[in-house]
Amino acid sequence: MTANLRFDGRSVRMTVKGERVDTGLRKLGAVIGGYAQTGINVSLMPGVKVGARALVYPGVCCEQGMWVVGRFSSASPTWFPPDCLWYTRLYRLNRYIAAYPNLPKRAYGSRRVVSKLCGIIGLAFAEGxxxxxxxxxxxxxxxxRGYDSMGVAVIxxxxxxxxxxxAGKIEEVARRTGVLGLRGRVGIGHTRWATHGPPNDVNAHPHTDCGGRVAVVHxxxxxxxxxxxxxxESRGHRLVSETDTELVAHLVEDxxxxxxxxxEALAFLGRVLRGSYALALLHSGEPERVYFVRYKSPLVVGLxxxxxxxxxxxTAxxxxxxxxxxxxxxxxxxxxxxExxxxxxxxxxxxxxxxxxxLRRRVKRVEWTPESASKAGYPHYMLKEIYEQPQALSETLEGIIEDPRLERAAELVAGSKGLFIVGAGTSYHAGLAGQYYLSxxxxxxxxxxVASEHKVYTPGVGEDSVVVAVSQSGETFDTLEAVREWRRRGARIVGVTNVVGSALDRESDVTxxxxxxxEIGxxxxxxxxxxxxxxQTLAVAAARMTGRLSGGEARGLLAVLEGASETVTGRLGT
Structure with a gap:
């Protein structure tokens, strides 16, 4: 079998059967030309474009860096239509190969639409x-995506x-609260991963305003x-949850x-809200509509x-x-x-x-099947989570920079007579980086x-000590053992965790x-x-407390950190 490969505009005919089309060809603009054929067991690397109507055999090894959705495993060749893009995100292996239709790269080739902390959906049916x-x-x-609670609102x-x-699993909550007994044509739904307030029934979405006429998921x-x-609250609004989402319903009510x-209320939201948000809202006075807003958080409209x-x-x-x-x-x-x-x-x-x-030009056809969209199209969770790194950085910074807890934690760290950073595994290595910047x-x-060796350091821990305990889950046994023992000796605890309401959250003075x-991988x-x-953000805040950074210098460093998400996006090639 042969294929046409184009190097800087010059066509070259060469055999590709059994050969590896490797990364070097990306720099030369390699193209498997239109109507060309590949051999069986060819490896396609990032940056190699498959031309319109090219014949690509099953068995081709498709590595990360190109687009993918379906699964083909028959012995016969497979043809792809002219509107397929192969530049980015083809990561299935061996007999798994397919292509997304011609969708914008930033929408489905990038991490920006793949991950997020919560899932939201709104539906408006004409009948039924x-x-x-x-x-x-x-x-x-x-x-x-993972979640700890769910909810729906229906007109x-x-x-x-x-x-x-x-709080709880979807089937359990639906059964316990009678969700499936609700009758209506318009509604919104939500799966929550706790970020403000622990996972419980009150903090679950949707949230409503004082009068119960506006509902929102975020x-x-x-x-x-x-x-x-x-x-x-100074204007008399009664907020009952600990979430950042509930205030949106009250703002709209206001x-x-x-x-x-x-x-007009939605337009005002765009002027007062800072951070990232995708919102779906209902208003009892407009029973045919689901309203929406999007800023720095993914949202798509389905027709x-x-x-x-x-x-x-x-996928929803x-x-x-x-x-x-x-x-x-x-x-x-x-x-x-x-409409x-x-x-x-x-x-x-x-x-x-x-x-x-x-609007018509922006409508794109998706040929996914629900089955091919599991794990957002990725073959396993670890790869999905690698591509979620830019958004994880962005969400973490958005949530911490103006959080009053950051200032309290920085005060403790800056004023400590003995600082201990404790963690296990990856969290320990994050602690090493944190100590570098604090110093x-x-x-x-x-x-x-290292949390398992905390007893070696226990004699040096006392009432003037501050402990920064790092644990993704907030449930790491050795880390909790260190925290509890050192807390008994009078140390103040700053917890760093990904799970609101975890054991570490409960044991900490500031979280x-x-x-x-x-993170499932x-x-x-x-x-x-x-x-x-x-x-790093904590180190910048502590440096302001110790007087080693001016306000302008601190803002400059935070601006650099805010660019980290884009840097990682570029390194991932998304």
Whole structure:
């Protein structure tokens, strides 16, 4: 078998059967030309483009760096249509090979739409009353993200907004709260990974306003939630949960009470919220619509037959829609059973609808099957989590920079007479990096301790000691043993964990949360980077306390850290 390979525009005919088309060809712009054939057991490396109507045999080894979705294992050759892209993300092995349709690279080739801490879905059906069961099916598609609670809100009729939510697994919560008994055509659903407040029934989404007329689900982190919460409470709003999400419902309620429309309220949200957020909202006075907002957190609109949808991940709507529009930062709008409206902000503070022609051009057809979309299309969780690293860094920084707990932790570290950083495995190595920055930036020198050897250091721990305990799960046995023993000796504990409500969270005087989302793979990837950047942020804050950094210098370093997500994105080639 032969294939046409093009080097810098010059066509060369060469045999590829049994040969490895390797990375060197990427630099030369290698192309397996249109109508060319590959041999069996050829390896395609990143940057190699397969031309339109090229004949690619099963058995081809497809390594990370190209696009993939289906699975072909027959003995016959497989043809691919002209609209397939092969530049990025082909990572299945041996007989697994296929291609996404022509979707934007940033939407499905990049980590930015693959991960997130929570899963959200909104559905608007033209007929029937089974939206609750459809929401549950969609949420099941998002289980690969990990979650600790779930909930739905359904409009059962004009003026009647019903919420069912609780901590626990989807099937258990649905059974216990009677979710499937809700009757309606329009609703929203959510799976939560706790970032603000422990996993419990009150903190589960959706959240509502004081009057129970607005319901919201949220994916992301609202950086300025503490100041907004204080402002809302000063105006008489009653917030019952510990989440950053609930305040969104109260903000919308506040705007509506001043005579603004729901769309105007969404535009105001874009001006006051800082951080990252994808929102889906219901209003009992508009029973046909699901409203949405997107900023730095993924959101797609699905267009189906007699149903429209909005979700944080296309996998959630595959049962009802295959045509999608990937929303861009700042866009907001609504879906109804037969209509979709998308708006974007203007420079003068107003907003305008997307022109119909632009909206039509942005509609893309997805040929995924629900089965091929498990684990967001990745062959295993570890690879998925590697590509989630940019978002883990972004979410961690968004959540910590203005968190009042960071200042309290920095005060403890800066004022300590004896600092101990304790962790096990990867967390220990993150601690080594953290101590380096604390020493260089803040002038605070401490001991980094492998948790299993904590007894060696116990005689040196006392009431003037501060312990920074690092544990992704918050349940690491040796780390907890060290924390409990040193706490009994009077040490103050700063916990660094990815799990709100974990044992480490409960044992700590101050807890700093990673907000990296669940990590299922055994080898730590995204949580290690999140731990490292959080400890770097703590070092910057401590340096401000010790006077070794001015305010301007600290802001400059934080700006560098905020660019880490883009740096990792570039290194991953996404």
């Amino acid at each position: 009353s089974g939206v609750a069961s459809a929401l549950v099916r969609g949420l099941k598609r998002l289980e690969y 059962e009729g004009p003026g009647r907004l019903v919420v069912r939510k609780a 994916n992301g982190v609202i950086r300025n939630y503490a100041s907004l919460r204080r402002e809302l 705007y509506l009470s001043r005579g603004y429309s729901f769309l 189906g037959d007699g149903v429209n949808a909005v979700a944080s991940d296309i 709507v595959l049962d009802v829609a295959r045509d999608v529009v990937v929303l861009e930062d700042g866009e907001f709008g609504w879906i109804a059973p037969g 979709v409206a998308i708006y974007r902000p203007r420079g003068d503070g107003g907003f305008e609808p997307l022109p119909p022609g632009e 260089r930036l803040a002038g605070v020198v401490g001991h980094v301790v 700093l949360y990673l907000r990296a989302g669940p 055994v080898a730590a990837t995204k949580t290690f980077l999140a731990q490292t950047i959080l400890l």
